[in-house]
Amino acid sequence: MEYIRTAMDIFLHLDKHLEMIAQNYGTLTYLILFIIVFCETGLVVTPFLPGDSLLFAAGVLANMGKLNVAGVIAMLSVAAILGDTVNYAIGHFIGPRIFRGENVRFLNKKHLDRTHEFFERYGPETIIIARFVPIVRTFAPFVAGMGSMSYAKFLAYNVFGGLLWVILLTLGGYMFANVSIVKDHFSYVVIAIIIISLLPGVYEFMRQRKLAKAKAEK
DSSP: OHHHHHHHHHHHHHHHHHHHOOOOOOOHHHHHHHHHHHHHHOOTTOOOOOOOOHHHHHHHHHHSSSSSSHHHHHHHHHHHHHHHHHHHHHHHHHHHHHHTTTOOOOHHHHHHHHHHHHHHHHGGGHHHHHGSSSHHHHHHHHHHHTTOOOOHHHHHHHHHHHHHHHHHHHHHHHHHTTTTTHHHOOHHHHHEEEHHHHHHHHHHHHHHHHHHHHHHHO
């Protein structure tokens, strides 16, 4: 229970935690941010790590002068692109075992199935779209590695999507940091970002349920 409370506190007060980390660790803050983003995008066992809200909070901190905005964008772009690349490689090597029906203990089958549905609907553009959808963001490169998408094609979408994701959210935090509603209610802004980022996944889930119900009634 204590772990859940601590996790919620970190999610809802990212600005304060990042500010404390920046004050205590200085330039090591960039490495800490790099590791979190890399793990969130690169390891299928850590989809719960903050992504969108972390980038936004890093932008806010850069506006406060605690971090360099160009450095944050450069570092986290590399982390996001490298994370997806590693994830693709994991999917490429482990994928055949899943196709053979073997159980892979660290994978959540529901998340995997949901990501498959995204690929069926959006094709390779899923790599870009998934950047803005928590959970799917972590599983999309894994599924791409499992499938027939060539690495060259994946890399192009990966680089574009990674840069777009990091730049939009980090600059969003940087530019809106001085807006009074953001400064005074940052915790609520973080919650709003999390909810908004979850909406595409919720919509897709409801759509699939509706389709499944329609098939069952036939």
